[in-house]
Amino acid sequence: MNNHILKLENIHKYYFENKNKLHILNNLNLEIKSGEFISILGKSGSGKTTLLNILGLLDAVNSGALYYDGININELNEQEKNITRNKYLGFVFQFHYLLPEFTALENVTLPCFVQNKNLKNINSIKKRASELLEILELKDRLNHKPSMLSGGEKQRVAVARALINNPKVLLADEPTGNLDEETSEHINSLFKKINTEFNQTIIVVTHSSELANVSQKRYHLKKGALVLK
Ligand SMILES: Nc1ncnc2c1ncn2[C@@H]1O[C@H](COP(=O)(O)OP(=O)(O)OP(=O)(O)O)[C@@H](O)[C@H]1O
Numbered sequence: 001m002n003n004h005i006l007k008l009e010n011i012h013k014y015y016f017e018n019k020n021k022l023h024i025l026n027n028l029n030l031e032i033k034s035g036e037f038i039s040i041l042g043k044s045g046s047g048k049t050t051l052l053n054i055l056g057l058l059d060a061v062n063s064g065a066l067y068y069d070g071i072n073i074n075e076l077n078e079q080e081k082n083i084t085r086n087k088y089l090g091f092v093f094q095f096h097y098l099l100p101e102f103t104a105l106e107n108v109t110l111p112c113f114v115q116n117k118n119l120k121n122i123n124s125i126k127k128r129a130s131e132l133l134e135i136l137e138l139k140d141r142l143n144h145k146p147s148m149l150s151g152g153e154k155q156r157v158a159v160a161r162a163l164i165n166n167p168k169v170l171l172a173d174e175p176t177g178n179l180d181e182e183t184s185e186h187i188n189s190l191f192k193k194i195n196t197e198f199n200q201t202i203i204v205v206t207h208s209s210e211l212a213n214v215s216q217k218r219y220h221l222k223k224g225a226l227v228l229k
């Protein structure tokens, strides 16, 4: 057996615009081991979000294979894909998408309720959420609503929310794209901490060379394929 948590083989993805075929991912290959932290850089329009949506099982490929722990995603039905998504993946986006009427702690616990409607273990869920918020240096902000949090604090709550279901892989699309330099640096160091202290596998798409520099492997998405830098 191989020890890759994620493997992409000869991925092709294209869109049709009028009669033009836009070949966005062109024979793309990638292997990621558990505990790796990789970054993907590339100019605007190079296909980074397209790739992340494919990794997140939010979009399908035109050809090629995607494996999580050796499971071929092409062979799963929609329900099995949802189960795989919940078990394997946590998402962080450029915008935090926190719900304004809930506190930081409540926002972090929400994915647990979406996933299983069993409310019996609410105390252990809350405990895990407050531990995550503490790791993300938000111990004193548990009961603040998003409007009472800074941009960087909101994004850190979003990271905690992405981690609540213990995903095997954390996927982040421009997590610091909307933040100033100093706030970004704090987020960068927290991604590094989550990776090194908790062995969290992370794939981050970014324009920021500072964020890429805290990852272990830097790829550039060029002409539809990944080049290691
Ligand atoms: N649903 C779609 N239909 C047609 N074209 C699309 C679709 N989604 C994306 N594209 C095109 O595919 C290309 C890659 O888009 P993508 O969003 O993956 O780029 P990106 O690298 O994430 O860019 P950015 O850095 O600006 O976020 C772009 O040219 C975009 O216009």
Ligand SMILES: [Mg+2]
Binding pocket: 048, 049, 050
């Ligand atoms: Mg994008």
